[in-house]
Amino acid sequence: MALVTTPHDIYRGTSGITLPKELSNEIWANAVQESAIMRLAQRIDLPGSGITIPVITADPSADWVAESAEKPVSNSTFSSKNMTPYKLAVIETFSMEFRRDLPALYRELVRRLPAAIGKKFDATVFNGTAPGTGFDVLTSVTAQNIAATSSPATTVYGNLVSALTTLGAAGYELNGWALAVQGEAVLLNAVDGNGLPIFNTVRDANVPTILGAREVRAQQAYKTGTPAVVGFAGDWSKARYGIVDGINIRISDQATVNDGTAQVNLWQRNMFAVMVEAELGFVADTAAFLRLTA
Numbered sequence: 001m002a003l004v005t006t007p008h009d010i011y012r013g014t015s016g017i018t019l020p021k022e023l024s025n026e027i028w029a030n031a032v033q034e035s036a037i038m039r040l041a042q043r044i045d046l047p048g049s050g051i052t053i054p055v056i057t058a059d060p061s062a063d064w065v066a067e068s069a070e071k072p073v074s075n076s077t078f079s080s081k082n083m084t085p086y087k088l089a090v091i092e093t094f095s096m097e098f099r100r101d102l103p104a105l106y107r108e109l110v111r112r113l114p115a116a117i118g119k120k121f122d123a124t125v126f127n128g129t130a131p132g133t134g135f136d137v138l139t140s141v142t143a144q145n146i147a148a149t150s151s152p153a154t155t156v157y158g159n160l161v162s163a164l165t166t167l168g169a170a171g172y173e174l175n176g177w178a179l180a181v182q183g184e185a186v187l188l189n190a191v192d193g194n195g196l197p198i199f200n201t202v203r204d205a206n207v208p209t210i211l212g213a214r215e216v217r218a219q220q221a222y223k224t225g226t227p228a229v230v231g232f233a234g235d236w237s238k239a240r241y242g243i244v245d246g247i248n249i250r251i252s253d254q255a256t257v258n259d260g261t262a263q264v265n266l267w268q269r270n271m272f273a274v275m276v277e278a279e280l281g282f283v284a285d286t287a288a289f290l291r292l293t294a
Contacts, residue, residue, distance in 0.1 A: 018092050027113050027276070028247050034118025036178040036218030037125050037282065038241055046242025046281050050084040050134055053240060053283060074141030081283045085244045089277035091257055092114045096270040117247075122220035125282050126178075126232060136283045138232055138291065142166070144226060147186055147294035156190035157198055162213055163233050163290050172235035172288040179207070179292070180222035183230030184215075186294045203278040228292040234289030244279035251275075 032038040044051070060074040092112060124130070130137045144166065146159040167174045179187070187207050190198045199207045207215050213233075223229040253272035256265050266273055 027109065027249075028243075030114035031117045031247070031278075034114045035122050036216045036221065037122050037239075038118065039216050039284070040176045040178060040214070041239035041241045041284070044083075044242045046083060046085050046238050046244050046279070048085060048244050048279065050281070051242070052084060053081050053083055054079075081136075082134040083242055083281040083283045084132060085242065085279035085281045086131040086135060087277055087279050088117060088120055089275065091273050091275045093257065093259075093264065093266070093271050093273045096253075096272065109274060113274075117276070117278060119220055121241075121280060121282075122218060126218070126221045127223040127229060134283070135281055136286060138284070138286060138289050139231075139232075141286050141289045141291050143293050144233070144290045145185070145293045146230070147227070148190070156186060160187075160211060163292070166290065167233070167235060167288065170287060172238065173234060174211070174233055175213050176209050176221040176236040177213060177231060177233045177292075178218035178221050179215055179231035180219050180229075181217070182222050182228065183292060183294065184217070186230060193259065225293075229291055230294045231292040232289055233292055235285075238288040239284035240282070242281040247276060247278045249274065249276055271294070 006185055019183075059077055061071045061072075062074070065071055090113065092109070094108070098175060116165045125137050127139055128137060129139070144159065144163045146155055146156055146163070148156050148159075163175045180232050186200045187210070188197060192198055199210065209215060221229065251272060251274050252266065255273060256263050257273055258264075264271070
């Protein structure tokens with residue numbers, strides 16, 4: 001089987017299937033679009049052994065100086081965080097009928113695989129368990145309820161301002177919101193004293209910005225409960241994700257794969273399988289984020 005390691009390789013499997021060299025780039029680009037984390041956080045190149053990232057914990061402070069007086073000395077302070085990559089993989093099986101129409105295969109790969117990668121990455125970071133040390137998750141960050149309540153009286157708008165105030169008081173800038181559909185619905189249901197929507201029109205059915213900060217759809221941010229988790233807000237300049245060597249693709253029509261219930265012999269069933277894997281990492285200053293509930 002051939003292992004794809006760079007976008008310049010020709011993708012060829014044991015069965016003779018040749019994939020276009022642009023496929024890896026397109027899959028990765030679409031994976032980024034499927035992942036709210038990847039759209040909001042900053043990407044870094046991640047070596048396979050992991051990396052130590054310096055983190056500024058305090059900035060220098062200037063002060064007024066009298067004539068001929070000594071200038072004040074104030075230095076930044078630093079700490080560090082370790083980012084460790086972990087492998088995320090999926091195997092997709094296809095019938096041989098795709099051989100008769102290879103463009104259909106390419107379209108399916110581009111459609112299905114990015115969703116699997118992006119969804120699992122987001123689900124882990126937002127509400128999951130870290131695959132190991134050196135990988136941060138936002139599961140236990142401070143909660144902020146954004147739903148309007150009557151006792152004591154609160155409004156959706158007021159609760160969002162409270163999130164902004166909380167992070168600002170801690171020294172962070174709220175520059176991004178990741179909301180599940182359920183979170184967007186809370187905002188779209190918010191109306192002013194005249195019954196008009198505060199954040200957008202019903203026709204647009206989205207909330208592109210909230211209090212001047214970017215909002216992205218993040219369905220994996222939702223978690224059932226009382227209250228339910230409907231999104232996250234935070235200072236995304238304090239978050240980094242990394243990937244090792246892009247996305248790797250292998251193809252085989254002779255392997256046996258375990259689909260969770262049985263062993264499937266691809267050759268016997270006139271099938272082939274595409275395995276996609278990526279090594280990913282994520283670290284963040286978790287104090288810079290809030291878990292939004294409703």
